[in-house]
Amino acid sequence: AKKARRSQKILIIGAGFIGLHLAQIFSQAKKKVHVIELKDQVLPGLIPSGLALWVKDLFEARGVRITLGVRLETLREKEGRLSNGDRVGVDLAIAAIGIRTNWEVVQGTSIAVGEGIVVNDRMETSRSGIYACGDVAEYRDFFTGESRLNPNLVSAAEQGRTVAAALLGKSDRHPGLISINTFRCFGCELVSLGRIEADVGDRLLEEGDVERKFYKRMIFRDGRLKGLSFFNIPVDSGLYYKLVRERVSLEGKEERLFREPFLLGKAVAQRASKA
Numbered sequence: 001a002k003k004a005r006r007s008q009k010i011l012i013i014g015a016g017f018i019g020l021h022l023a024q025i026f027s028q029a030k031k032k033v034h035v036i037e038l039k040d041q042v043l044p045g046l047i048p049s050g051l052a053l054w055v056k057d058l059f060e061a062r063g064v065r066i067t068l069g070v071r072l073e074t075l076r077e078k079e080g081r082l083s084n085g086d087r088v089g090v091d092l093a094i095a096a097i098g099i100r101t102n103w104e105v106v107q108g109t110s111i112a113v114g115e116g117i118v119v120n121d122r123m124e125t126s127r128s129g130i131y132a133c134g135d136v137a138e139y140r141d142f143f144t145g146e147s148r149l150n151p152n153l154v155s156a157a158e159q160g161r162t163v164a165a166a167l168l169g170k171s172d173r174h175p176g177l178i179s180i181n182t183f184r185c186f187g188c189e190l191v192s193l194g195r196i197e198a199d200v201g202d203r204l205l206e207e208g209d210v211e212r213k214f215y216k217r218m219i220f221r222d223g224r225l226k227g228l229s230f231f232n233i234p235v236d237s238g239l240y241y242k243l244v245r246e247r248v249s250l251e252g253k254e255e256r257l258f259r260e261p262f263l264l265g266k267a268v269a270q271r272a273s274k275a
């Protein structure tokens, strides 16, 4: 902590949620902040690439330097060398490059592991009677069926409920992992849920105004919401999560929902839960 307070040039490796949170806090503490990111956008895989440009601008306008598409090759003394050949001054380097599952607890057993501990729709591992859930669990994606992790609080709580139901002999099944992220930076609020990019055959509604600092994108398939990305649109993401998860039919209401997401989302979700 003392070193962080004394340091002036902060290099943050990774422009995910944690890296950008750190960048915001250090820049507000008047440090010289440089964020480097391996991928070609900030918050990769978390928000659409067009919106990522806005977020990048937001940080750069506050003096944070962001370099995309590079990795740190070496770090010696007070100098870092990047893969694009640049040399950067560094007093303190912080790696914010994501999580890796610690599944040591099942190492050496017959329990199947991939990126995490593989589970079925009751959160049961490949060994009957042994369950895993939360950050450590690898399960199928709600939309694509691909096996993956989903390290967030909403998912952890939902998986916990699934295990409890399974242990109590109930028939509840987990429908698949849905990403949900909220992020606040420099007074702006970002929400992303479900699919970020539209697939062939999806209906994409999108609107944004960089001056007025708002952006919204909704993706529908057969009248059902598949995903949304909002920037400075105040909605209850939990309600929208429910619309996606329960595959609520919004046929004919897509455009109204898109125009008035805060008014309609609640009404539709309430009706769906009564049905």
Ligand SMILES: Cc1cc2nc3c(=O)[nH]c(=O)nc-3n(C[C@H](O)[C@H](O)[C@H](O)COP(=O)(O)OP(=O)(O)OC[C@H]3O[C@@H](n4cnc5c(N)ncnc54)[C@H](O)[C@@H]3O)c2cc1C
Residues within 6 Å of the ligand: 018, 133, 134, 135, 136, 150, 151, 152, 153, 154, 156, 182
């Ligand atoms: C910095 C940070 C910010 C985050 N922000 C968000 C956010 O804004 N929104 C969001 O949705 N998610 C966020 N997450 C992710 C979220 O915290 C996790 O997805 C969620 O907590 C996972 O729940 P879990 O029960 O699997 O694990 P944890 O919440 O990590 O719970 C596991 C618990 O088990 C304890 N434990 C571990 N080993 C043992 C042992 N051998 N014996 C006893 N106890 C043990 C640990 O101490 C811990 O308390 C964030 C994560 C981090 C690291």
